[in-house]
Amino acid sequence: xxxxxxxxxxxxxxxxxxxxxxxxxxxxxxxxxxxxxxxxxxxxxxxxxxxxxxxxxxxxxxxxxxxxxxxxxxxxxxxxxxxxxxxxxxxxxxxxxxxxxxxxxxxxxxxxxxxxxxxxxxxxxxxxxxxxxxxxxxxxxxxxxxxxxxxxxxxxxxxxxxxxxxxxxxxxxxx
Amino acid sequence: xxxxxxxxxxxxxxxxxxxxxxxxxxxxxxxxxxxxxxxxxxxxxxxxxxxxxxxxxxxxxxxxxxxxxxxxxxxxxxxxxxxxxxxxxxxxxxxxxxxxxxxxxxxxxxxxxxxxxxxxxxxxxxxxxxxxxxxxxxxxxxxxxxxxxxxxxxxxxxxxxxxxxxxxxxx
Numbered sequence: 001x002x003x004x005x006x007x008x009x010x011x012x013x014x015x016x017x018x019x020x021x022x023x024x025x026x027x028x029x030x031x032x033x034x035x036x037x038x039x040x041x042x043x044x045x046x047x048x049x050x051x052x053x054x055x056x057x058x059x060x061x062x063x064x065x066x067x068x069x070x071x072x073x074x075x076x077x078x079x080x081x082x083x084x085x086x087x088x089x090x091x092x093x094x095x096x097x098x099x100x101x102x103x104x105x106x107x108x109x110x111x112x113x114x115x116x117x118x119x120x121x122x123x124x125x126x127x128x129x130x131x132x133x134x135x136x137x138x139x140x141x142x143x144x145x146x147x148x149x150x151x152x153x154x155x156x157x158x159x160x161x162x163x164x165x166x167x168x169x170x171x172x173x174x175x
Numbered sequence: 176x177x178x179x180x181x182x183x184x185x186x187x188x189x190x191x192x193x194x195x196x197x198x199x200x201x202x203x204x205x206x207x208x209x210x211x212x213x214x215x216x217x218x219x220x221x222x223x224x225x226x227x228x229x230x231x232x233x234x235x236x237x238x239x240x241x242x243x244x245x246x247x248x249x250x251x252x253x254x255x256x257x258x259x260x261x262x263x264x265x266x267x268x269x270x271x272x273x274x275x276x277x278x279x280x281x282x283x284x285x286x287x288x289x290x291x292x293x294x295x296x297x298x299x300x301x302x303x304x305x306x307x308x309x310x311x312x313x314x315x316x317x318x319x320x321x322x323x324x325x326x327x328x329x330x331x332x333x334x335x336x337x338x339x340x341x342x343x344x345x346x
Contacts, residue, residue, distance in 0.1 A: 009231045019232060045271055048284075049264035051190040051199070052257055054232040056264035063265070075258060082231025083238050083254035089225050090242035090250060097221075104345035105338035107306075108315040110220030112337045114303035115319025117223060120197055120233075121295035122324055124288050142289055149293025153201060154301075160202040160294055161192045164287060171286030172279045 001065060004031065005058065005077030010085075019054050023061075033065055055079070177210055179245050179252055186237055186256030191263075194291065196233025201294040203237070204301065216305035218243050223302075227330040232257075311344055 004026045012019035020043070027034045034042075042060045049056030055075065062074030096102045125146060130136040149167070152158045177185070185206050189199030200219075207215055219236070222243060226236030234257055241253030274280045303316035315337055322328055 012230055012232075045268055046261075046264055047194075048267045048271065049261050050192070050194060051260035051263075052196050052232045052234045053194070053261070054196075055258060056261035056267075059261060059264055060268060079231070079254060079258050082229060082235060083250070086225060086229040086231070086235045086238040086254075087242055087247060087250035089229060090222075090239040091247075093221060093225055093239075094243060101342050101346070105341040106217075106221065106224075107312060107345060108337045108341035109224050109334055110217060110306040111303050111312045111316035112319035112333065113220050113223035113227065114299045114301075114306065115316040115321075116227065116323045116330065116333070117197060117200070117299035117302065118296055118320045119323030121292045121299060124195065124198075124295065125292035145286065145289040146293040146296065149290045150297040150300075153205070153294050154297045160205050161188075163294065164192060164290055167286045167290035168283045171283035174279075174282040174286070 001062070001070065002073045002077045005062075005074045006081055008058075009078040009080075009082045023054075023057070027061060034061070038064065177207075177212065177244060179248050182241060182245055182249060183252045183256055186241065186253055187259060190234075190237070190257055191260035194287070197236075197295060198291055199234070199237075201298040203240075204298045212244070216302050220302050220306055224334055228334060311341075315341075 008019065008022045008026055012022050024036075024039055028036055028039050042064065043057060046053050046057035046060055055078070058074045058078045059071050062070035062072070064070070066073065093102075097106075125142065127139055127142060128135070130139050149163055152163050153160055185203060189203040189206070192202055193199035204215070204219065212218070218240060222236040222240035225239035226234070229235045229239075235254075237257055238250050238253035241249035241251075241256075243249070245252065303313075307313045307316055319333065319337075322333060323330075
């Protein structure tokens with residue numbers, strides 16, 4: 001189990017979709033530890049956890065496979081190599097900062113990461129292309145909600161957790 | 176100057192009050208800005224780049240940011256702070272059957288996704304505007320948004336190509 005989760009953590013370059021594919025490959029197709037139905041049920045459940053969803057997913061798979069020891073092995077296997085590599089890459093980056101070429105590269109890379117993060121923000125919303133007039137209205141309503149949250153944090157400077165709790169409460173009160 | 180203990184609390188807070196790898200970024204940005212961390216947008220931009228290049232889950236930028244702010248201990252703190260909050264899923268799994276079928280649950284999560292888009296959108300806008308002073312830097316930010324949203328190109332290629340363009344343009 002430890003080696004399977006270490007492989008998942010180490011080989012999942014590119015974020016969520018790569019991790020999902022690797023996890024399904026290791027746990028369902030290769031080892032047969034879970035059925036597709038069990039895998040999908042835990043995947044859906046993990047979307048409700050706070051923080052990084054994939055870690056929640058790994059916790060539940062570990063629990064399903066070997067109880068508490070399974071949780072410890074799965075989380076350690078999934079996280080430790082990735083955290084180690086990230087620290088090594090950070091050490092290298094900090095060591096070369098100040099180098100003229102690195103500074104030139106970072107001048108474009110930093111705004112690029114801002115743009116990439118904005119694309120991820122859009123994917124969280126995943127607006128649908130409207131087909132009927134009422135769909136246009138719904139899309140506009142969603143856009144206004146997104147804009148209001150931006151204004152609340154950027155202009156009004158409300159604390160972010162407060163905005164998130166208000167959004168959850170408002171959503172729960174909707175008919 | 177933020178000490179390791181305070182950094183740990185801020186990282187855990189951002190992770191525990193958010194959904195998804197980058198969901199905590201607006202909270203963390205706001206908390207660090209309130210503590211007047213110098214050159215914050217640049218630090219976060221660098222950490223995001225390392226996080227996108229690393230294997231593993233989204234959100235490892237916190238590990239890199241921890242290293243930038245507090246050395247190896249900061250990196251370890253970042254990893255620990257990411258790993259702890261998702262344990263809530265064990266509680267969620269126990270309660271899920273009671274609330275999963277409720278329309279209120281679906282509505283609450285839907286409105287939260289709009290809020291997260293607005294919050295993360297604003298934070299990423301701050302990173303773009305804070306690091307862009309000429310037309311090429313703006314083009315890199317806008318290009319990063321368009322290519323990521325439209326083509327799903329692997330981040331390693333995008334960051335590598337952009338770094339080479341930067342070296343060629345500014346040398």
